[in-house]
Amino acid sequence: MTSGSNPHHKGTRHRFSALAKRVCRRMIGAFSVLCLCSGLLSADLHAGSAVITDKQIQARLALMRQQKEALLSLSEMMAGRRVFTPQTAKAARRVLMNNTRKIPKRFAKRRMDPNSYARPEIWVQWQDFEARAEVARQAAKQISANSVNGLRRSLPTMIQACHSCHQTYRTTPNQAITH
Ligand code: HEC
Numbered sequence: 094m095t096s097g098s099n100p101h102h103k104g105t106r107h108r109f110s111a112l113a114k115r116v117c118r119r120m121i122g123a124f125s126v127l128c129l130c131s132g133l134l135s136a137d138l139h140a141g142s143a144v145i146t147d148k149q150i151q152a153r154l155a156l157m158r159q160q161k162e163a164l165l166s167l168s169e170m171m172a173g174r175r176v177f178t179p180q181t182a183k184a185a186r187r188v189l190m191n192n193t194r195k196i197p198k199r200f201a202k203r204r205m206d207p208n209s210y211a212r213p214e215i216w217v218q219w220q221d222f223e224a225r226a227e228v229a230r231q232a233a234k235q236i237s238a239n240s241v242n243g244l245r246r247s248l249p250t251m252i253q254a255c256h257s258c259h260q261t262y263r264t265t266p267n268q269a270i271t272h
Pocket residue numbers: 140141142150153154155157158160161164189196208209210211212222223225226229251254255256258259262263270271272
């Protein structure tokens with residue numbers, strides 16, 4: 094009797110290969126989940142916050158990110174990539190005014206973390222840091238949100254104020270998220 098003609102044997106072989114296929118599929122599945130996780134993780138690392146648990150640092154990062162959203166919205170309206178309406182432009186301006194006003198408060202406590210990009214000089218040259226926050230607040234106030242031309246005139250000063258503080262008090266992780 095050959096194994097081929099033995100139905101029992103055939104069944105065993107079939108069961109074995111089905112099992113092998115299942116194990117294989119599971120491994121591929123696990124592998125792709127792993128890839129996905131490390132992809133997400135590195136994306137979060139770049140955002141600089143997923144691994145930070147300190148509430149004070151989280152709050153200052155949230156404040157900055159909200160400013161970035163507002164500025165992005167205005168820049169896109171200026172460039173014609175987003176529909177301009179005075180209402181949305183004014184709302185974004187308000188976010189920038191409110192948030193830049195809160196910068197000193199959010200950074201008042203000296204908080205460091207290996208995953209934070211804040212330079213310790215902030216708490217050495219505190220008055221200069223505060224002054225830069227004030228310059229940014231003034232620039233936000235000066236944003237002219239009534240027209241696209243107004244944005245063209247006033248946004249560069251705002252962007253410059255963000256940049257100038259980052260250049261001095263933030264190590265540059267990724268240019269793309271600076272503004
Ligand atoms: C007075 C200084 C100062 C000004 C003005 C300022 N920033 Fe920041 N910003 C910082 C510092 C310091 C950090 C790094 C904080 C950290 O990593 O703990 C930062 C971080 C950021 C981040 C990264 C947040 C993250 O999740 O890692 C963004 C985005 C950002 N700022 C946007 C802006 C925008 C947009 C403006 C202007 C409207 C602006 N900032 C104005 C000091 C400033």
